[in-house]
Amino acid sequence: MYFAALLARTEDGWKASDTELDDVETLSDLADLARESSPEEDTVLVLIEQEDAWFGVVRVDGEEDPRIYVSDAAAAARSAYGELLLTDELLGREPGAADVPDLDELDLDGTEDGESEADDDDGDEEGGTGDAVPHSPVGDSGILDDLGISEKELRTLDAEDALGSIAEALGASEVLETVR
Numbered sequence: 804m805y806f807a808a809l810l811a812r813t814e815d816g817w818k819a820s821d822t823e824l825d826d827v828e829t830l831s832d833l834a835d836l837a838r839e840s841s842p843e844e845d846t847v848l849v850l851i852e853q854e855d856a857w858f859g860v861v862r863v864d865g866e867e868d869p870r871i872y873v874s875d876a877a878a879a880a881r882s883a884y885g886e887l888l889l890t891d892e893l894l895g896r897e898p899g900a901a902d903v904p905d906l907d908e909l910d911l912d913g914t915e916d917g918e919s920e921a922d923d924d925d926g927d928e929e930g931g932t933g934d935a936v937p938h939s940p941v942g943d944s945g946i947l948d949d950l951g952i953s954e955k956e957l958r959t960l961d962a963e964d965a966l967g968s969i970a971e972a973l974g975a976s977e978v979l980e981t982v983r
Contacts (some may be wrong), residue, residue, distance in 0.1 A: 805884055806966070808982050810848040810975055811841040817975035821982040822849070824884055830861075830869060833887055837863040846950075850966045850979075851884055858965040859888045860957075862946050872942040874962055880936040893942050894935075947972075 811818045820840060827833050837847040844865035852858040857878040862870040871888050879885025891898045944954040952972045960968055970979040 804854045805852070805882075806854075806983065807849065807851045807884070808966075808979060809837060809840045810850060810970070810973070810979065811837075812846040813841070813843070817970075817973060817978050819975065819978040819982045824851070824887070827887060830871075830887055830890060833861060834863050834869045837861065837869070838866075848969075850969065851888070852962065852966050853878070853882050853884070855963050857882070857885060858960070858962050859885065860946055860969070861888065862943075870943045870946045872940065872944055872946045872957065874940050874960070874965065875938060876941040877936045877938040878962075889936070889941070 805824075807822050807824050809820050809822050811820075822836065824833070827836060833849060837849050838844070841847045847863045849861040849863070850858070851861075857873060857875040859871065859873045859879065864870075871890075871893055873879045873885065873888050873893070876889060876894065880889055940958055944957055947957060947969065948954065950973055952969060956972075957969075966979065967976060970976040
């Protein structure tokens with residue numbers, strides 16, 4: 804089960820809206836969607852989670868490039884929505900590098916839970932992501948520092964309740980719950 808929401812910071816506090824990502828094909832599309840939700844070019848957070856597996860935060864501040872944090876890159880790589888966030892740059896690769904798994908070839912049937920029997924192994928078996936995508940957080944872990952959530956706090960959040968914890972720290976838990 805996936806959940807995605809936009810949190811836009813306004814003069815009056817945070818405003819939340821749920822969002823459908825079905826028509827979003829690229830990170831650029833996602834950033835444009837976030838910008839459209841805040842005509843004043845305020846900070847917008849796109850919060851995405853796959854239940855109990857991984858979560859991601861995309862921060863868009865006006866026309867600046869989006870900043871991204873993903874809690875577990877390997878789990879997100881097995882997810883259609885995670886694929887939006889896992890850019891070559893985020894994974895520290897050269898664009899088009901040969902070791903990049905073809906995400907279209909992975910079995911993404913919509914039931915991924917971010918865990919597999921291979922999670923206890925090194926992940927090098929056929930069909931796995933191996934060393935190409937780490938089972939660890941990737942991206943800008945300081946993405947929410949100025950909003951009251953330190954890098955350390957972000958990295959220690961459990962995927963099961965991460966978005967609720969983030970919203971609570973921002974003072975936006977009630978508005979997030981209205982769209983959940």
